[in-house]
Amino acid sequence: MNGRLAERVFHGRRAASSALIVCGALLLIVSATSVARGAIARGAARARWAEIEAERAVAGAKLSTGGARWSEARGTPVARLTIPRLRVDEVVVEGVGDAELKAGPGHMIGSALPGDSGTSVISAHRDRHFHPLAGIAIGDTVVTESAHGTVVWKVTRMRVVKAEDSGLDARATPTLMLTTCWPIRYLGPAPERLIVEAVPK
Amino acid sequence: MHSLGRAAFAAMMIVGAGTAKAQITTFVASPPRKNEPAQQAAAQQREKAAQDSVARVAMTGMKEWVDSASAALAIRPDTTPTAADTALGTPRAATAPPPKSDSSANARASERQPEFRNGARAPNTATPIPMIALAGVVLIVIGMTTKRRERSASVRVRR
Numbered sequence: 001m002n003g004r005l006a007e008r009v010f011h012g013r014r015a016a017s018s019a020l021i022v023c024g025a026l027l028l029i030v031s032a033t034s035v036a037r038g039a040i041a042r043g044a045a046r047a048r049w050a051e052i053e054a055e056r057a058v059a060g061a062k063l064s065t066g067g068a069r070w071s072e073a074r075g076t077p078v079a080r081l082t083i084p085r086l087r088v089d090e091v092v093v094e095g096v097g098d099a100e101l102k103a104g105p106g107h108m109i110g111s112a113l114p115g116d117s118g119t120s121v122i123s124a125h126r127d128r129h130f131h132p133l134a135g136i137a138i139g140d141t142v143v144t145e146s147a148h149g150t151v152v153w154k155v156t157r158m159r160v161v162k163a164e165d166s167g168l169d170a171r172a173t174p175t176l177m178l179t180t181c182w183p184i185r186y187l188g189p190a191p192e193r194l195i196v197e198a199v200p201k
Numbered sequence: 202m203h204s205l206g207r208a209a210f211a212a213m214m215i216v217g218a219g220t221a222k223a224q225i226t227t228f229v230a231s232p233p234r235k236n237e238p239a240q241q242a243a244a245q246q247r248e249k250a251a252q253d254s255v256a257r258v259a260m261t262g263m264k265e266w267v268d269s270a271s272a273a274l275a276i277r278p279d280t281t282p283t284a285a286d287t288a289l290g291t292p293r294a295a296t297a298p299p300p301k302s303d304s305s306a307n308a309r310a311s312e313r314q315p316e317f318r319n320g321a322r323a324p325n326t327a328t329p330i331p332m333i334a335l336a337g338v339v340l341i342v343i344g345m346t347t348k349r350r351e352r353s354a355s356v357r358v359r360r
Binding site: 193 | 315316317318319320321322323324325326327328330331332333334335336337338339340341342343344345347348351354355
């Protein structure tokens with residue numbers, strides 16, 4: 001009798017351990033799929049940006065970019081962002097929704113495009129495209145290419161605000177704000193936001 | 202008396218004829234009142250259909266006109282850059298909506314997405330993916346450890 005009970009317990013534990021392994025594998029598959037989809041979307045955004053640049057070169061004309069028109073085209077590449085020291089080179093897409101942030105940093109709808117007068121807000125995931133922002137420092141150079149041309153920015157201010165606090169100000173002068181969740185090297189919910197401000201050099 | 206009888210007969214004929222005529226006219230000329238709203242509705246529908254067809258013809262004409270105008274612009278040989286050319290040279294990205302997005306999806310996205318205004322909050326850019334991956338790794342490690350222990354225990358029991 002004891003032998004049968006022990007056998008049942010043994011089989012039960014074995015099944016439980018198998019179930020744990022299967023569940024863990026499923027979770028890994030889910031996260032890997034998400035990362036893979038993000039990589040595919042990023043590649044598509046880069047390809048689209050290259051296509052746009054080629055079309056611009058052929059047309060020899062700048063994009064006419066009214067804010068309203070761009071705001072309708074979510075997911076469309078609108079700029080390229082480079083931080084040479086941190087080896088960041090990303091294509092910025094329109095919108096900061098889940099789908100857009102998978103493809104790359106997102107340009108916040110309603111804010112100015114980089115190079116236009118006003119505040120331009122670009123946000124990205126802390127564990128993906130803006131992970132290198134953990135090492136950014138005041139004085140770093142940021143380069144943006146958009147319909148308004150190429151602009152070289154200089155980081156002038158960095159601040160961490162609470163998630164529920166208002167941190168983005170509308171300014172009349174060209175200002176670039178890069179935002180991501182803070183702390184950057186942290187797993188779990190993000191209680192704060194990192195805002196990096198830059199002005200044209 | 203005879204003349205009186207004739208006059209009475211004539212009067213009866215006139216009145217009778219008038220009455221008979223009125224009955225016949227009433228029966229033929231005025232249809233039952235119940236049908237009037239239905240007829241009016243049918244007439245309105247016919248009129249509306251006629252107006253629609255007129256509108257469709259007008260739209261078709263506009264399309265042809267626009268097509269012909271654009272064709273004329275495209276084949277014009279010696280044109281200096283104009284506003285129209287700039288618009289033609291504008292990459293699709295500026296005007297075309299992104300692929301794989303319908304209007305309802307855009308509406309849902311606009312509800313979710315924060316838009317910039319003075320004093321806006323920075324968007325939430327934290328993802329649960331690292332946590333999910335970590336949880337997966339932990340579950341696999343626990344499962345494998347348990348399995349190994351059970352295996353070694355069963356080997357001990359057999360010995």
